Every structure is written in C-alpha cells, then in structure tokens.
Amino acid sequence: MEDTLAGFLVLIQPEVLLYLMIGVVAGLFIGAMPGLNDNIAFAVFIPFAFSMDAANALALMVGVYCATAIGGAIPAIVLRVPGTASSLLSSVDGNAMARQGRASEAISVAISSSVFGGITSAIVLIFLAPLLAAFALRFGPVENFALGVLGLASVVGMMQGSVVKGVIAAAFGLLIATVGFHYGESRYTFGSFYLYQGVSLVPLLVGLFGVAAVLELVEEIVRDRRAGKSIGRFSESIKAVLPNKAMVVRLLPTWVRSSVIGNVIGVIPGAGALIAIYLSYDQAARSYARKLGREEGATKWGEGVPEGVAAPEAANNAVVASSMVPLLSLGIPGNSVSALFIAALEIQGLTPGPLLFQRSVDIAWMIILAFLAANILMGPVAYLMVKSMIRFVYSLPKSVLAAAIGFLCLTGAYAVESTILGVWTALLFGFVGYGFKKMGVPIAPVILAVILGERIESSLFNALQLSDGSWFVFVNPIAHPISAVLLAASLFFIVTPFIKKRRRDAAEDAQSVS
Amino acid sequence: MGFLRQADTYFGLVCLSAGAYLAYLGSGYSGRAGYFPFWLSVAIAVCGAVLVFQALLRPAPKWPDWVEIAPILLGAFPFAAVLSVWVVVLTMGGGYVLPALVCAVALLYIAGERGIVRIAMISALIVVTCYLMFAVVFNVNLPEIAYISDLIRPVRRLIH
Incomplete structure (x- = not known):
C-alpha cells in the first residue's frame, strides 16, 4: 500500500499530470493520422525522454501509448482508412454506420468501448504486475534462460506467415546483441572502437520502426498518387455523443468478453493486439448471430452493427496496459510498443523487470497508475476533441509527415548519445527494417531478441557453469520445474503453427479432391 | 527456373552467405565468446537454405510488374x-x-x-x-x- 501511495504521489504532481495529458492528446492525434501508429510515435518520442525527468517522460509515453489505439478508430470510421493496424476491423461496421449517417454514434461506441477496455487492462496491470514481479525474483539463471527462450518462442510462434523467417529475425536480433566486447573478446566490431559497447538500442529501434515506417509511407504516397487516389475532404460535422443507457446495456456483454480476451492475450509476450482483436471480433459476431441477428429487420453483421465497433475497440485497448504486465514484472516486452518502452526506461537509467519494483518502486507504481489515469482521461478528451481531430486528419499532407518524421527520427537518434554513429545506426536499421518488411520478415522478434539477447546468453552460461556443463538442468522437472514448464511452453508455441499449417493443408487437399 | 522469380530465393541466399560468413568469424572467437555467435550464424545460414529450398518447391509466380x-x-x-x-x-x-x-x-x-x-x-x-x-x-x-x-x-x- 505504501508503494502504491508513493507512486500515486509522483503521479499527482502537476507537471507529471500535464505530461500525461499531453501524451493523451498527442496520442489521439497521432493515432488519427493514417500512416502513423504507436510504434512511430514512440520512435519519435523516445529521444525526447533523454532530456526529461523520468516521471514526466514515462507519463508522456503512457499517455501516447493508451491514446493512439483510440485515435486510430476515427479515420477508420469516417473514411474506412484505419489510423492504426489495431483499428482495422473497426472500419468495417464503423464505416458502414457512418455511411448510414450514424458516424457520431459509431465514434461514441468506439470511444466508450476503448475506455472500458483500457480501464479493465489498467486494473489487471495493477493487480498482476507486482505479484508476478515478486514471483520473478525467485528466478535463477536456469529460469531466466527459459523465460528468455519463452519470450522469443511466443513471438516467433505467433507470427503470421513463415516461421522460418521468424527464426531468422530472432537469430538476427540475438546476433546484434552479441556485438561488442564480451567475455574477453570483441565480437563483430570489425575493428571499430564505437562498436565495443555494442549496438545502441534507441537508434536501432528508431531505425527499425521510425525510418522503416517513413519509407513505407513514401511508398504508399507514390502508389496512391500513381493510382490517382487522394483522401477526400470530409464535410459532415461530427460530434461524439454519450451512449444512452439502452446502448450501454446492449454493449456491456461485448465489452466484458472483448476486454477479457484482450487482457489474456495482452499478458502473453508477443501475442499482440491483432490476435485479440480478431478473436474478440469473431466472438462478438457469433454472439450477435445467436441473439440479435435472428430478429426481423436486424442489421447484418458488417453492415453497421455497434457490436462490430465495440468488440475490436475494447479488445485493442485492453491489450495496451496488460502488455505491460510481462514488461514491468519480468522484463519481457509484451509487444513491439512495450519493447520501445524498455528503451525509454533504460534512457532514464531504470531496469525493467522485478528489480524495478525494488529499486524504483515509486516510478514502477507511477507507471501502473498512469495507465489507469490515462484511460480515465482519454474518454472526456476524446469526446471533446473529435471535431478538431477530424479537421486535423484532413489538413496535414502525408508528404510533409514523411519528411518531418524522417528528420525527427535521425535527429533523435543523434541526440541520444550525441554521436553520429547513432544516426548511421538508425539509418542502417531503417533500411534493414524496410527490407525485412518487403521480404515478409517480422520485426517484433528482432527487437525482442536484441533486448533479451544478453540475458539469454549470460543466463545460459551461468546455468551451465552451476550444473558443470549439464544441459539436463534446463528440463529437470524436480530441481527446476519452472524452467521445464517454460521450455515446454516454448516448444508448444513453436510447434503449434506447423501443426495448424499441416491441418490446413490437409483440409484444403481433401476439399480439392472432393 | 520459377524459383528465380521469388524474392525468397534471393533473401535465402543472402541469409545463407551472411550466416556462413558470420559463422566463420564466430568460429574465431575463443571458448564462451564464440559459442553464441557461431550457432546463431549457423541458424541463419540453415534457415536461408530452407527458404531457398522452399522456393524451389513452389510454383513459379509472375515477375512483379x-x-x-x-x-x-x-x-x-x-x-x-x-x-x-x-x-x-x-x-x-x-x-x-x-x-x-x-x-x-x-x-x-x-x-x-x-x-x-x-x-x-x-x-x-x-x-x-x-x-x-x-x-x-x-x-x-x-x-x-x-x-x-x-x-x-x-x-x-x-x-x-
């Protein structure tokens, strides 16, 4: 209780609250801009954290993280152009509602659902993170190694597409983590003195997320221009209205179901918001078909059903805070944005994981409570700002954004260590990230592997040293049951996609034969 | 020759050659320092070979226009x-x-x-x-x- 109070006292400082508010407002606008997302926002904001007080910087990040998910729903509903990937499904029913002249209702459902999902996940974070952190302190090198492997396996296994490419991404990230002077040798430094301390995390993240995203944005601009497409002006005046009691009662089961799905998926490292969104959308569709869809004159699913907006919005915001549970308690990022959060913590000299609750307990609790505060703030701010956000979305050309983000990313990469090597790192990894995206190689395993690489390597050697070189120590169910369970779970994550693919192929073959 | 029209072939070859080169460098690091770099590089090279092999088995796509x-x-x-x-x-x-x-x-x-x-x-x-x-x-x-x-x-x- 004392720890919670210490965090609360940090949070209620006017300056910290102001930064949280700025983060919420900025996040709403960034999310509402098609082409920008929370990853880019973080890549741009992280270098700023360098010159800010820890509490202020982290409050800003929390605000941005929470609000981008809700901002993305606005263009998804109004234009059917999702502002962020997580608002992809909201565009289906949301835009159908807008075309029926119910844009205000759709936006209201999106905002209230996001706030509901966000608050539930903040509560999960409050209760789960400290408990897991206390448990994680019992981990030795054997368990730490297994935990690192689990983090990587869950990301690689849950990736859509080729598992081989996921393994390449993870191995590439682990290799980057080996660069520098370790174990008495300089590895992959190619004689450069600058690489002795390894590859800097922040410029690397800025490159992989920021610069790569800018190149994709430019590609999209040129494609749209050549196809003669342009985002049209939107003249309808939209204001968000509070949902009435009947609507709240109707949507409550969808909110609860989607929030539970979002929270469970969010806690699993690497699972990501998209899985939660698709699962909750699917569940909402089934439930709608069972209950309301059979009524005479009922709107068809996908043609303007409020549950079709409520389910993905509640789920994507439920993932936000719950994805911080493994990060704050175990030091393992739940998704790519929380991986970027690690960089923000490291800039402030803080170590994510169980030690954060020992060494900087006030900051740890401030972050947790800030998630709750941001979600509470988000609702009224979003309701008030909808009009100006819509106007803003259509006033800023993507070309200006691309150039501005490019300069911000590279200047930010320089600012972190005041060396030109940071700029080169960001540029190089920007090209690598862009190339990986073109090749269908996922970026998330690279980031996770870079962050976990040192922990995995040192834990492996320490564990082997303690066990006189015996590998059995990792799967010994009596001496190290946690490690055995974690490695079994890792195997499950890696093998499941192969089994699913085999079943799918078999089903397709059977279908083609029949 | 359909595999030549697949980006995976070229990406696989890059991974194969880069992995082999990095494994060669990794084999030069003594004891504990070389263990991780060597085996990770080998993993990249093997995955690259798998990608090339998968591309060989796939039907030929069109050249991108x-x-x-x-x-x-x-x-x-x-x-x-x-x-x-x-x-x-x-x-x-x-x-x-x-x-x-x-x-x-x-x-x-x-x-x-x-x-x-x-x-x-x-x-x-x-x-x-x-x-x-x-x-x-x-x-x-x-x-x-x-x-x-x-x-x-x-x-x-x-x-x-």
Whole structure:
C-alpha cells in the first residue's frame, strides 16, 4: 500500500499530470493520422525522454501509448482508412454506420468501448504486475534462460506467415546483441572502437520502426498518387455523443468478453493486439448471430452493427496496459510498443523487470497508475476533441509527415548519445527494417531478441557453469520445474503453427479432391 | 527456373552467405565468446537454405510488374538515398541546417509536393522546428557550422 501511495504521489504532481495529458492528446492525434501508429510515435518520442525527468517522460509515453489505439478508430470510421493496424476491423461496421449517417454514434461506441477496455487492462496491470514481479525474483539463471527462450518462442510462434523467417529475425536480433566486447573478446566490431559497447538500442529501434515506417509511407504516397487516389475532404460535422443507457446495456456483454480476451492475450509476450482483436471480433459476431441477428429487420453483421465497433475497440485497448504486465514484472516486452518502452526506461537509467519494483518502486507504481489515469482521461478528451481531430486528419499532407518524421527520427537518434554513429545506426536499421518488411520478415522478434539477447546468453552460461556443463538442468522437472514448464511452453508455441499449417493443408487437399 | 522469380530465393541466399560468413568469424572467437555467435550464424545460414529450398518447391509466380515496383523505385529508394546523403554530409562536417534544408526540398518533392514556394516554406518549417527543438529546447549539441552555432548560442544560454 505504501508503494502504491508513493507512486500515486509522483503521479499527482502537476507537471507529471500535464505530461500525461499531453501524451493523451498527442496520442489521439497521432493515432488519427493514417500512416502513423504507436510504434512511430514512440520512435519519435523516445529521444525526447533523454532530456526529461523520468516521471514526466514515462507519463508522456503512457499517455501516447493508451491514446493512439483510440485515435486510430476515427479515420477508420469516417473514411474506412484505419489510423492504426489495431483499428482495422473497426472500419468495417464503423464505416458502414457512418455511411448510414450514424458516424457520431459509431465514434461514441468506439470511444466508450476503448475506455472500458483500457480501464479493465489498467486494473489487471495493477493487480498482476507486482505479484508476478515478486514471483520473478525467485528466478535463477536456469529460469531466466527459459523465460528468455519463452519470450522469443511466443513471438516467433505467433507470427503470421513463415516461421522460418521468424527464426531468422530472432537469430538476427540475438546476433546484434552479441556485438561488442564480451567475455574477453570483441565480437563483430570489425575493428571499430564505437562498436565495443555494442549496438545502441534507441537508434536501432528508431531505425527499425521510425525510418522503416517513413519509407513505407513514401511508398504508399507514390502508389496512391500513381493510382490517382487522394483522401477526400470530409464535410459532415461530427460530434461524439454519450451512449444512452439502452446502448450501454446492449454493449456491456461485448465489452466484458472483448476486454477479457484482450487482457489474456495482452499478458502473453508477443501475442499482440491483432490476435485479440480478431478473436474478440469473431466472438462478438457469433454472439450477435445467436441473439440479435435472428430478429426481423436486424442489421447484418458488417453492415453497421455497434457490436462490430465495440468488440475490436475494447479488445485493442485492453491489450495496451496488460502488455505491460510481462514488461514491468519480468522484463519481457509484451509487444513491439512495450519493447520501445524498455528503451525509454533504460534512457532514464531504470531496469525493467522485478528489480524495478525494488529499486524504483515509486516510478514502477507511477507507471501502473498512469495507465489507469490515462484511460480515465482519454474518454472526456476524446469526446471533446473529435471535431478538431477530424479537421486535423484532413489538413496535414502525408508528404510533409514523411519528411518531418524522417528528420525527427535521425535527429533523435543523434541526440541520444550525441554521436553520429547513432544516426548511421538508425539509418542502417531503417533500411534493414524496410527490407525485412518487403521480404515478409517480422520485426517484433528482432527487437525482442536484441533486448533479451544478453540475458539469454549470460543466463545460459551461468546455468551451465552451476550444473558443470549439464544441459539436463534446463528440463529437470524436480530441481527446476519452472524452467521445464517454460521450455515446454516454448516448444508448444513453436510447434503449434506447423501443426495448424499441416491441418490446413490437409483440409484444403481433401476439399480439392472432393 | 520459377524459383528465380521469388524474392525468397534471393533473401535465402543472402541469409545463407551472411550466416556462413558470420559463422566463420564466430568460429574465431575463443571458448564462451564464440559459442553464441557461431550457432546463431549457423541458424541463419540453415534457415536461408530452407527458404531457398522452399522456393524451389513452389510454383513459379509472375515477375512483379511496374505498378508494384514503381512506388519502391520512385518513392522509397530515392527518399532513402536523400536521407543517406544528408547523413554523409552531416558526418563530413557540413553542418545540420543548410544540408537539411536542401535535403528536405528533395524529400518533399519525392513525396509528391509541388510548387517551389510551398516546398521551400515547408522545408524551412520542418528543419528549423526540428533544429530548434533539439538544439535549443533539449540542449543537444547538434553538429553545426560555427556561424549558425554562434547565432543560437545566446538563445540557448537564455533558456538553460
């Protein structure tokens, strides 16, 4: 209780609250801009954290993280152009509602659902993170190694597409983590003195997320221009209205179901918001078909059903805070944005994981409570700002954004260590990230592997040293049951996609034969 | 020869050769230091070989047409090239603001902006905002030619 109070006292400082508010407002606008997302926002904001007080910087990040998910729903509903990937499904029913002249209702459902999902996940974070952190302190090198492997396996296994490419991404990230002077040798430094301390995390993240995203944005601009497409002006005046009691009662089961799905998926490292969104959308569709869809004159699913907006919005915001549970308690990022959060913590000299609750307990609790505060703030701010956000979305050309983000990313990469090597790192990894995206190689395993690489390597050697070189120590169910369970779970994550693919192929073959 | 039309073939070959080279370097590190780099590089090389093998088994796709490639060749590549030129000039001591202004003009043109005055004004706005935010507000010593550094020094002193 004392720890919670210490965090609360940090949070209620006017300056910290102001930064949280700025983060919420900025996040709403960034999310509402098609082409920008929370990853880019973080890549741009992280270098700023360098010159800010820890509490202020982290409050800003929390605000941005929470609000981008809700901002993305606005263009998804109004234009059917999702502002962020997580608002992809909201565009289906949301835009159908807008075309029926119910844009205000759709936006209201999106905002209230996001706030509901966000608050539930903040509560999960409050209760789960400290408990897991206390448990994680019992981990030795054997368990730490297994935990690192689990983090990587869950990301690689849950990736859509080729598992081989996921393994390449993870191995590439682990290799980057080996660069520098370790174990008495300089590895992959190619004689450069600058690489002795390894590859800097922040410029690397800025490159992989920021610069790569800018190149994709430019590609999209040129494609749209050549196809003669342009985002049209939107003249309808939209204001968000509070949902009435009947609507709240109707949507409550969808909110609860989607929030539970979002929270469970969010806690699993690497699972990501998209899985939660698709699962909750699917569940909402089934439930709608069972209950309301059979009524005479009922709107068809996908043609303007409020549950079709409520389910993905509640789920994507439920993932936000719950994805911080493994990060704050175990030091393992739940998704790519929380991986970027690690960089923000490291800039402030803080170590994510169980030690954060020992060494900087006030900051740890401030972050947790800030998630709750941001979600509470988000609702009224979003309701008030909808009009100006819509106007803003259509006033800023993507070309200006691309150039501005490019300069911000590279200047930010320089600012972190005041060396030109940071700029080169960001540029190089920007090209690598862009190339990986073109090749269908996922970026998330690279980031996770870079962050976990040192922990995995040192834990492996320490564990082997303690066990006189015996590998059995990792799967010994009596001496190290946690490690055995974690490695079994890792195997499950890696093998499941192969089994699913085999079943799918078999089903397709059977279908083609029949 | 359908596998030659697949990007996976080339990516697999890059992984195979890079993995083999890094494994060779990793094998030169003694004891504990070499263990991780060597086996990770081997994993990359093996995965690269698997990608090439998978591409061999797949039916031949069409060559990508101009509509698919044009946004990359006319958008992303020139944009990346201009950013690289700016970083090279920055590294060689050409300063921040002036090269950034020239590059911003090129970047905006590539990204589809037209009209000399409009491009010039937006470029100036982006570069000056970026420079002032980092150099003045966040007090970062950006690499800059002496004339501009002297110009903003009083402002920095005033704020910090």
